[in-house]
Amino acid sequence: MRSTDTIFALSSGGLPSGVAVIRLSGPASGTAVEALCGRQPPERRASLLSIRNRNGEKLDDGLVLVFPGPNSFSGEDCAELQIHGGRATVKAVLAELATMEGLRAAEAGEFSRRAFLNGRMDLVEVEGLADLIVAETEMQRRLAAEQSSGGLSKLYDSWAKRLTHARAMIEAELDFADEDDVPGSVASAIWQDMQTLKQEILNHLSGVRAGEIVRDGLKVVIVGPPNAGKSSLLNHLARRDVAIVTEIPGTTRDVLHVDLDLDGFAVRLYDTAGLRETDDLVEQEGIRRTQRSMAEAHLVLLLSAVDNPDWAAFIEGYDGPVVRVRTKADMRDTAWPAPNADVMISVRTGDGIAELLDRVGSYLPDLDQGSALALPTRHRHADNLAAACAHIEAALAVGDRGLDIQAEHLRLAGQALGRVTGRVDVENLLDVIFSEFCIGK
Template sequence: MFQDTIFALSSGALPSGVAIIRLSGPQVQSGLQTLVGNLPPPRQAVLREIRADDRGLLDRGLVLFFLGPNSFTGEDCAELQIHGGRAVVSAILHYLANLEGFRPAEAGDFTRRAFLNGKMDLSGAEALADLIAAETETQRKLAIQNTSGRQRQLYGSWRTTLLRARAFIEAELDFADEDDVPGSVSQRVWENMRALAATLRSHIAGYAAAEIIREGFRVVLIGAPNAGKSSLLNALARREVAIVTDIPGTTRDLVEVSLDVRGLKVIVTDTAGIRETDDVVEKLGVERAHGAARAADLVIHLMPADAADIDRVNPLNEDNNRIVVTSKCDVGRVARGTLAVSAVTGEGLEELLDVISSRAAASLALAESTIPTRLRHKSHLSDCLSCIDVAVSRDDLPLELRAEELRQAADHLGRITGTTDVEDLLGVIFSEFCIGK
């Protein structure tokens, strides 16, 4: 399919103990022969001298050759495992760039070829990008689950159900006079479509859990000025993220830090102290604090132990996304029924992280099953559901038009995995990969 051969450094930053240069394309065999002489047996690592015609010996390293289509990309592929010095890697890359038909790979080039050669579907390619970008254990688990093809299998089964439903309807339309075609298959079809629609609604609801896993569980700290929000943020982050002073209103804007809490990405946001003020800048900060609280998965309302009204705190006002926490518990009374924390002594910090972790886990109840992991998936699934709803509910429409709605529903599912035309999406999706993948 491709006329050019691509190459790239596929390992980490240089210098390093070992560097891996990956090649893929129709000229891999000839390129290897110019570098290392005879081709090594497929899928066997062989120690070879790597030479350039004009520069002599460049390095010694392991060479692996993968004969297409039994390779990652489906083409002839090779890997050079060499010493990770900048000069060594640069010399080999420079030599490859001057070979006829070779070019440096762009971001996602290898995975794009794997997709176009049928080695993986589009959702699997996206899952691979998520696996590379995973920062937490939960992100890794979700990505590895989807690289196994579970999404492809699920959406493929739903698409088959839709195609079968269309076949029944079109058989009724085209062969109504035939004895072996039931005259009322439509009723059975619509019952199946109602069941599929219910399944889709439940599945789409799982996107909220996937969004939390990929983007992070958002925790917002609110409270009056000098309630200890910035100090708590620094204590949780274990570094100086926010400026802390005794002057009320120090924080004017949102300050965020990303944490790994029990294997889950958690984004904690410090906000401006909430109070009435005539200061224009501080007033903007208060407005942003309210906005952040509305968008948060969990709001932690800090009430300092030295506050005059600490005894009037009512933790019963807590709800699913808001809890009251007594801060500065080392200098005053603790509000009854609240969790007490101190950024100075560290008291209560682990317990607070446990609370955040349990609240996040409750939000991920659907994450153990196959769920839509990207907004693109959710959008196509929602469009698919809309088409099914129209087909099921609009019994005033001709049967041909209702069948057309089912065809469009199946196409939306196909666009998730790449079984229908998705050429306009490929550049966006594969640009997310790093060079060499």
């Protein structure tokens, strides 16, 4: 991957479409536009131009824009061709670009990678942009917008500045202790602030689970014995036939899932194999996958169609939150609600479904409209923030035994924060992060 290349790609998604946007970035962007259109339009102004191949054959008419660097998305000279979104038309324009010297098709995430390398975005903003593109619920959109706009980066940068200030004061005392204008001790001011900073990071880390749920969805696993109504419930909530439903036990052999939008949050429901003793090797594998899904769940819906089941027997070894659901309530003359269940439902009549969804909703994060969406959303965020916190704590624990040791711990804390935003030591992260992007972004 050579940053001197000019790259191009379809950036507007699947075809056919009403409009397709082809993006270029690199030093030959303007030259490529001139070759296709006969001239370059004025900077940052959309111009309707004919797009032709090298033989003069007209490929399409479209809006053409050029964005000189460094004030562009990638920080380089950029251009966009907004053309009709037919497959043949887009294919012809891309093929013509591929014949030009110095141009090549972009790799996944390469436009955003160049924006990072040119200082247009940091890693947190890049990751927020990736999440914004794939956001499907309102809360996912809000969380991604907070990160892609730099809200979270500003918080981390403010912490990094406080660490830098603390180190500067320590270095001043170490190097200029005999000077009259250097404080005799940094303990009262600096270490009080570092104690506060440590607590702020710990408070921030307490939002890791909430950030994970907002970004990836609340993972809800439906378990229970065969014929308890697990697949029927999944189909009812999905409003389509996702799972096969029969009276034959053991129909579900693999883990199926559907995604719901509940109060703006993503909720991922998993239908699993019925829990029972069996000699069927395929069904045994399905049960093993059920148990693995339970271990990764945020919430388990434990279903039973019989009165007074042994609930604990079905979830042995699982110690997370459970909602006990009595199913097929319309098929039996029984008390409502069942005395040993949290909720009773009937997918045939719809009774109890709203109450069940309310129960599930109670396990979603309680977020307000303010700064609550400044949340860490990835394991690498949490790991580096925890490392920064540990180094600050180590510096505080040193006490009077050595300012130089304390300064080193604060330097390491700053490095850990820098790895979150990409300020330092990030080369090994780039391929992983940008591989999440689609071509053209």
